[in-house]
Amino acid sequence: MYRYDEFDQQIVNERVAQFRGQVARRLSGELTEDEFKPLRLMNGVYLQLHAYMLRVAIPYGTLSSRQLRMLAHLGRKYDRGYGHFTTRQNLQYNWPALKDMPDLLAELATVEMHAIQTSGNCIRNVTSDQYAGAAKAEIEDPRIISEVIRQWSTFHPEFSFLPRKFKIAVSGTPDDRAAIRVHDIGIQIVQDAKGNVGYEVYVGGGLGRTPMIGKKIGDFVPKEDLLAYLEAVMRVYNMYGRRDNIYKARIKILVHEIGAEEMKRQVEAEFAALKKEGALHLPLEEVARIEAYFRPPAFEELPNESTELNKAVLADSGFANWVKSNIAEHKVPGYAIVNISLKPIGGTPGDCSSDQMDAVADIAEKYSFDELRVTHEQNLTLAHVRKKDLHAVYEALKKHDLATANINLITDQIACPGLDYCALANARSIPIAQRISERFADIARQHEIGELKINNSGCINACGHHHVGHIGILGVDKKGVEYYQVTLGGAADEKTAIGEIVGPAFTEGEIVDAIEKIVNTYLGTRQDGERFIDTYRRVGIEPFKENLYAAH
Amino acid sequence: MAQHTRKGAQFQAVTANRLSDGIVVYLTADAGWSESLQDAAVAEGKEAAEALLAKAAPTVENNTVVEPYLFEVAREESGIRAASVRETIRQAGPTVRLDLGKQAELSGVHG
Ligand code: HEM
Numbered sequence: 001m002y003r004y005d006e007f008d009q010q011i012v013n014e015r016v017a018q019f020r021g022q023v024a025r026r027l028s029g030e031l032t033e034d035e036f037k038p039l040r041l042m043n044g045v046y047l048q049l050h051a052y053m054l055r056v057a058i059p060y061g062t063l064s065s066r067q068l069r070m071l072a073h074l075g076r077k078y079d080r081g082y083g084h085f086t087t088r089q090n091l092q093y094n095w096p097a098l099k100d101m102p103d104l105l106a107e108l109a110t111v112e113m114h115a116i117q118t119s120g121n122c123i124r125n126v127t128s129d130q131y132a133g134a135a136k137a138e139i140e141d142p143r144i145i146s147e148v149i150r151q152w153s154t155f156h157p158e159f160s161f162l163p164r165k166f167k168i169a170v171s172g173t174p175d176d177r178a179a180i181r182v183h184d185i186g187i188q189i190v191q192d193a194k195g196n197v198g199y200e201v202y203v204g205g206g207l208g209r210t211p212m213i214g215k216k217i218g219d220f221v222p223k224e225d226l227l228a229y230l231e232a233v234m235r236v237y238n239m240y241g242r243r244d245n246i247y248k249a250r251i252k253i254l255v256h257e258i259g260a261e262e263m264k265r266q267v268e269a270e271f272a273a274l275k276k277e278g279a280l281h282l283p284l285e286e287v288a289r290i291e292a293y294f295r296p297p298a299f300e301e302l303p304n305e306s307t308e309l310n311k312a313v314l315a316d317s318g319f320a321n322w323v324k325s326n327i328a329e330h331k332v333p334g335y336a337i338v339n340i341s342l343k344p345i346g347g348t349p350g351d352c353s354s355d356q357m358d359a360v361a362d363i364a365e366k367y368s369f370d371e372l373r374v375t376h377e378q379n380l381t382l383a384h385v386r387k388k389d390l391h392a393v394y395e396a397l398k399k400h401d402l403a404t405a406n407i408n409l410i411t412d413q414i415a416c417p418g419l420d421y422c423a424l425a426n427a428r429s430i431p432i433a434q435r436i437s438e439r440f441a442d443i444a445r446q447h448e449i450g451e452l453k454i455n456n457s458g459c460i461n462a463c464g465h466h467h468v469g470h471i472g473i474l475g476v477d478k479k480g481v482e483y484y485q486v487t488l489g490g491a492a493d494e495k496t497a498i499g500e501i502v503g504p505a506f507t508e509g510e511i512v513d514a515i516e517k518i519v520n521t522y523l524g525t526r527q528d529g530e531r532f533i534d535t536y537r538r539v540g541i542e543p544f545k546e547n548l549y550a551a552h
Numbered sequence: 553m554a555q556h557t558r559k560g561a562q563f564q565a566v567t568a569n570r571l572s573d574g575i576v577v578y579l580t581a582d583a584g585w586s587e588s589l590q591d592a593a594v595a596e597g598k599e600a601a602e603a604l605l606a607k608a609a610p611t612v613e614n615n616t617v618v619e620p621y622l623f624e625v626a627r628e629e630s631g632i633r634a635a636s637v638r639e640t641i642r643q644a645g646p647t648v649r650l651d652l653g654k655q656a657e658l659s660g661v662h663g
């Protein structure tokens with residue numbers, strides 16, 4: 001894992017001290033709310049429905065056990081004993097008091113963490129693949145350039161007052177688990193015929209009010225040019241991005257308006273100019289220094305098959321189900337990737353209690369080289385577990401209600417906080433996810449349905465990624481009553497697609513039945529081996545529409 | 553954002569978040585703030601509502617609360633009730649994690 005050097009630690013400490021002064025001046029009245037609000041947002045502090053909310057950055061989703069224990073401790077001391085992992089691989093506390101915020105951030109800084117770049121019109125915390133360093137077919141660990149981008153973008157004066165927020169995601173494998181095509185910039189690590197590593201660059205993806213899929217404008221940006229190239233993109237955006245209209249300020253609107261070709265031309269012109277100036281050439285020694293932090297841990301040489309594992313699978317059907325859905329293949333023989341579901345049946349997607357965080361920290365320390373990952377699907381991942389330890393890991397997780405066997409199944413839903421917490425919400429999203437989860441609780445039925453992603457957002461901002469759910473559910477407000485609009489056919493992977501609206505919205509009372517009808521339509525229409533999304537792509541929206549609205 | 557109130561609402565009260573900890577509070581008849589909706593001053597009609605909101609201004613000035621606004625309520629035998637889902641949730645906590653906080657204390661409100 002990356003460890004702070006003296007500069008990293010110093011800027012984080014200085015930021016805490018600065019914010020401590022700002023909070024004190026706000027509480028004493030020296031600063032008005034209008035003056036203070038942008039300052040608190042720069043430190044990840046929002047005001048929500050019930051209280052302040054603090055968003056803690058988890059750069060590219062990687063955490064050490066020690067850091068997770070700190071998050072658990074902060075949840076107990078300053079909050080109500082739990083936190084919420086988000087689709088941006090961050091953690092949100094729902095109830096910290098403003099007056100406690102400086103102390104909380106000071107404690108957080110002791111484990112090399114902060115809330116910088118979690119809000120405001122800057123380059124936000126970079127997100128990446130939770131399987132980094134463990135995935136088969138990985139070209140390069142995506143955390144290396146994620147960390148490079150973090151260091152380059154943090155407090156970069158040119159990028160601190162952008163037209164709007166800016167999100168970058170990186171994937172190091174052809175399978176995209178980081179949803180890079182729905183980010184302002186998506187970076188796909190690639191390799192040329194000679195084995196050189198470079199980057200495909202997508203721009204102008206995004207969700208929210210105007211969902212867009214990113215367009216590829218860079219086919220192979222060489223490693224040493226990456227920052228210069230990104231800087232060129234940022235300059236074009238800074239120059240032409242719409243500052244006059246908040247709804248048109250994201251880079252996706254710019255790319256949409258001028259077209260991908262013109263965007264590419266502008267970026268290349270700016271890139272050429274930058275290179276002439278002799279600006280940012282990424283120093284390869286610095287990359288190597290960062291790379292060293294992400295070297296593979298000391299894997300043992302193991303046989304790929306584990307007799308312990310095979311025996312346990314036969315003896316324990318609960319474990320067998322968990323292995324079937326929650327385990328992914330590791331690049332090293334004898335190891336596996338473990339996904340920890342934060343989606344217990346009827347629970348709140350992404351919520352994790354302090355006790356659970358401590359438990360996961362202990363398990364990661366004992367079985368997975370002392371570190372873990374947060375996924376954009378609001379789960380946790382232990383990247384490197386010996387296959388022979390899987391049963392012990394499962395048993396340990398089970399004690400803390402963390403062994404739900406549902407990764408990528410219908411109950412593994414994404415949900416934003418919605419109207420239960422969020423000041424911008426139109427409708428609740430968590431209870432809808434909970435009712436759906438309860439309806440489909442039966443594990444055999446879940447496996448029968450197979451891979452199916454349901455994403456819930458409480459308003460058009462799309463924090464719950466509803467546009468890219470195989471089934472998306474968007475909460476809307478019709479004269480004070482919550483309604484739910486359903487989209488079908490979205491996807492956030494390498495075949496990214498924006499879902500299509502199926503028809504009129506449903507009431508809270510109707511929505512779960514509607515989802516069940518959609519699922520049954522799929523089950524009745526699918527051909528051998530087809531997942532929901534495959535069937536949808538083959539037959540289109542019509543059969544779903546017909547079955548859904550026929551009786552209305 | 554969901555509507556807080558409705559044009560032509562008959563009864564309204566004033567709510568805000570407390571500056572120091574963000575907790576939801578309601579303006580009382582003596583221009584103080586209470587955590588309980590049942591202590592809220594209720595204004596009938598538009599003019600009375602505007603006058604009530606004006607009473608909150610000094611407490612913004614003296615940094616007690618942030619962003620006070622009017623919202624619609626109903627007066628019922630059991631007490632004051634917020635008209636919208638949003639304000640009911642602000643009053644009585646999230647409709648999830650019913651084991652905690654206001655959701656647990658005011659367990660009747662979400663029904
Ligand atoms: C609770 C306080 C939150 C507020 C006030 C908030 C606000 C917003 C707003 C205004 C947008 C739209 C921005 C735009 O399109 O320009 C947005 C988008 C987004 N937010 Fe949030 N959000 C919150 C929570 C969350 C949470 C909990 C998550 C993760 C579960 C999240 C992740 C995202 C994502 C992924 C997007 C859409 C991607 C994009 O930027 O295009 N946000 N949020």
Ligand code: SF4
Nearest residue numbers: 416422425458459463
């Ligand atoms: S999608 Fe809307 S309701 Fe959900 S967290 Fe984002 S802003 Fe809030």
